[in-house]
Amino acid sequence: MKKISRRTIPRTLLYLRTLESLIKEGRYTVSSGELARITGLTDVQIRKDISNFGRVGTPRIGYKTRELKNILKDYVLPENIIRMVLFGAGSLGTAILKYPGFRKQRLKISAAFDKDKRKTGKTINGVKVYPVERAPEVIRKSRVDIGIIAVPSEHGQEVADLMVGSGLKGIVNFAPVSLNLPENVSARDIDLSIEFLALYCDTRM
Amino acid sequence: MKKISRRTIPRTLLYLRTLESLIKEGRYTVSSGELARITGLTDVQIRKDISNFGRVGTPRIGYKTRELKNILKDYVLPENIIRMVLFGAGSLGTAILKYPGFRKQRLKISAAFDKDKRKTGKTINGVKVYPVERAPEVIRKSRVDIGIIAVPSEHGQEVADLMVGSGLKGIVNFAPVSLNLPENVSARDIDLSIEFLALYCDTRM
DNA sequence: TTGTAATCGTTACAAATTTCACGATTTTTA
């Protein structure tokens, strides 16, 4: 299995999203050129990315939407559901729990945790909110893959430590703080202020 | 003014965040090595990024936290407040309206818009929710820089068109759909499913 | 059946980004 370059992965997920939308519209085929117009990337890049996954297109026609979707899925989607847990049932945490886009993807939030006793015990969008103390136990019991940090930044590190201690290997961190993590744990930081300010810089150049 | 490479901008914003935190702890100086340990980047990359902004460090000492902060600010933060508007006052929109990290940065949401008459008229965290029809008028009146899309994906494009029509030059798009935008409008897409799935791929490699 | 147009896949090329290596500078210490 060919090694896939770091940046092609999110692009491939984007192709998948696009293909699913085209399939829903009833489209049977699509060319790299059209995918380029839709996604804002270039046709060459799309062909090159797809060539990682084998010779799958047909000259003069393009790609069969369903076939390409299935091939890409093999590389970037897991066979089973990805189980996630969420820390922090504030407004951001609640928004994540209610996010409708996870259902189609194979993403599922198994449990949520919060420090605040007024929030624990509730169920938000079908997900139970436990007190943080129960996190290690609940995580171990249900084979969780990814943890989400949606707590105030001053508690980010302690929550991260708790996750690492419970065996999680992937963290998505919405708290605007740099986490100190062991080598074998992957993280993805989403700092809204940085996203917005970076966009602002883009508009000025 | 030297041209700053695309990827150094978000890193510079990260340095700024880190410096502000160090300053709050009372630190006067910091070395590239320590910034590297905190942020997870390498010391060379940090020195090289900073060298874009002039010779500001002192050998054997490192960087003065306040001085470096002020210099970086000049390059990546605007003089004035950045005004933003939000489309979609659902749970994600509400979370963005309540996001506490914007206050320290120079980011301010001036107004929100929603289609749903049950949501309009309210005020969420001090921000008034208007019916979408009033968007062009409100945007023009208050010199807005950036628009945020937090509506269901099937309405993403129409909202984007409305934003472009109202003169916005930057869009942050949380809807999992590719927007068709004119050349002169910058966009940043944040698709939560893609973020989570990409992280999952990272954990498997 | 042959020619033509559209599109893919791939090799070579270019650009951007990161890493390396090391000289220069400054503080501290002997």
Next chain:
DNA sequence: TAAAAATCGTGAAATTTGTAACGATTACAA
């Protein structure tokens, strides 16, 4: 005062990423 230690800044090398060019392939039309 001279040597040592720590750190910066930077040109060059290496790597990664993206782009261009173009031959190969296929469907379709004449």
